[in-house]
Amino acid sequence: MEVGFLGLGIMGKAMALNLLRNGFRVTVWNRTLSKCKELVEQGAYVGETPASVINKCKYTIAMLSDPSAALSVVFDKDGVLEQICSGKGYIDMSTVDADTSSKISEAITEKGGYFLEAPVSGSKKPAEDGQLVILAAGEKALYEEMIPAFNVLGKKSFFLGQVGNGAKMKLVVNMIMGCMMSALSEGLSLADRSGLNEQTLLDVLDLGGIANPMFKLKGPAMIQSNYPPAFPLKHQQKDMRLALALGDENAVSMPVAAAANEAFKKARSMGLGDLDFSAVHEV
The missing domain is CATH 1.10.1040.10 (N-(1-d-carboxylethyl)-l-norvaline Dehydrogenase; domain 2)
Structure with missing residues (x-):
């Protein structure tokens, strides 16, 4: 399974490494390119922009610091919206408010893509150990397709219904x-x-x-x-x-x-x- 990953902070880096170590093909992007180095050493590819990651991967996960970062990666130049299209899934695992999730969901679905919010409960050590708790909401079909990845990232995942409930x-x-x-x-x-x-x-x-x-x-x-x-x-x-x-x-x-x-x-x-x-x- 090939997965894109946007955001390599404390949580994102650990999560992307877990996917790599469990046989996923991963293409990563981060604003500070140097943070990609360890992932590349583990076999990851690097995308120059969020749009390029979306273009390459059927599924793309985002793990970003706050609502403004989550919105920026989607709506700014070279962002997710430039390449999202029918058949592609976008999974935002950032912790944001329900309004932010709804804005992103509407924009993704208008382009034909499908969206899942999936914030996590847990910090650095659970992220490193694949012991997060995943709180997903949105497109049920996308949730089911992402279960192999969620099983690597977390000890339990919940599907909570409509977008906003996860947030x-x-x-x-x-x-x-x-x-x-x-x-x-x-x-x-x-x-x-x-x-x-x-x-x-x-x-x-x-x-x-x-x-x-x-x-x-x-x-x-x-x-x-x-x-x-x-x-x-x-x-x-x-x-x-x-x-x-x-x-x-x-x-x-x-x-x-x-x-x-x-x-x-x-x-x-x-x-x-x-x-x-x-x-x-x-x-």
């Missing part, structure tokens, strides 16, 4: 994750200031009803103020902002998410945006 589900998941990380940060700080051992707090949490892999994975590094970026804080804050906007649209009160978002914004103002989202602990 909404991902925002809800990341909103909850951001609230949990903010709460853990406050708890660690409160324990420390109260004269308690922070690692002991983590041990207690891990034995109780709120035990979870994120606290176990991130907590020890947070105690050491060590934040290698598995999921950059700036992207977590972007997702909090988009989730709060979804709450506004649906008249859902979200005071906990709003407070957590302020903490992530503060962290960005402190220059922590490129560190892992657990760096909210510094606030």
Whole structure:
């Protein structure tokens, strides 16, 4: 199976490498060409533009940083729309809002192509291990055709119906994750200031009803103020902002998410945006 791949950031690079290692033929594109080097060493081809990747491949996956990047790759000069046509599928695995997904879907389908949004739950390590959770919505036939790729990239994929549902589900998941990380940060700080051992707090949490892999994975590094970026804080804050906007649209009160978002914004103002989202602990 031949697949195009647009975007080789922390997540995209790991995902494209997994496809290569599992026998897929992959053509990659990235704004910074140097990021393609390791993929080429593993057997990938390089497309000069998004349009050239679409032209070469029946299926093309995009994994981009935010809504503006997702729209740019589709609508700008040498973008996806210049070559998308009947029989070609476009799978956007970026985390964006439902409106952005809908705009891209409409443009792709007007050109005769078919579209699937498929944002993922998981960060760097699950991407490297092929253990992402894939939240797909859109063209059911395209979803079924992409299952071999999704089985390599993730441990489970869901088909959620119409375009927009995948984006909404991902925002809800990341909103909850951001609230949990903010709460853990406050708890660690409160324990420390109260004269308690922070690692002991983590041990207690891990034995109780709120035990979870994120606290176990991130907590020890947070105690050491060590934040290698598995999921950059700036992207977590972007997702909090988009989730709060979804709450506004649906008249859902979200005071906990709003407070957590302020903490992530503060962290960005402190220059922590490129560190892992657990760096909210510094606030």
